[in-house]
Amino acid sequence: MEFNTITDxxxxxxxxxxxxxLATNSATFQNxxxxxxEWDSSHLPFCRISIFQDGIMKGWTALTPVSGRCAYAGVAEVSIYIAEDQRGKGIGSILLKELISQSEKHGIWTLQSSIFSENLGSIKLHEMRIQACGIS
Known part of the structure; x- marks a missing residue:
């Protein structure tokens, strides 16, 4: 497996x-x-990480800013998506570990995620590396 930057x-x-x-109805708030x-302009220019095997993307992660206020410049929202046939195989863990490493190098000190309570795979993945707060 190899990491690549998400580009056009x-x-x-x-x-x-x-x-x-999107088809799961529990992975994103978008329709x-x-x-x-649109994707390019809404995501930070760094930490656009994809993972490939044999020329096929298996998953990806990227960051969006939480706020335009300078006090929140080090806070970003995590997006992480795994190909349907790759879920449960450790791809998410590999991507999240790389995202944390790269984001720290770019001055990000807090990563946050909004996750549907039904998305147990994403909750389990994030619990491995990120502290839960604000659960409703």
Missing amino acids: KNFSQAKEIYSQG DSPQWE
Whole structure:
């Protein structure tokens, strides 16, 4: 497996994985997949991490800013999506570990995620590395 940056060249694979998440009705608060331009402008320019095996994207993670206020410059929201046929195989853990490492190098000191209570796989993944707070 190898890490790559998500770019306009491989975004179609990331979008397909995102669409698989949409189909679960418990992976995102969005209703449809964004086009590259929208996705690119809404995510931070660093920590756009995808993982590939044999030329196929298996999953990806990226960060969005939580706020435009400078006090929150070190806080980011985590997006992490795993291909349907790769879930439960440790891909998410590998991606999250790499995301934490890279985000710290870019001055991010707090990562947060909003997760549906039904999304047990995502909850389990995040519990491995991120402290839960504000559960409702």
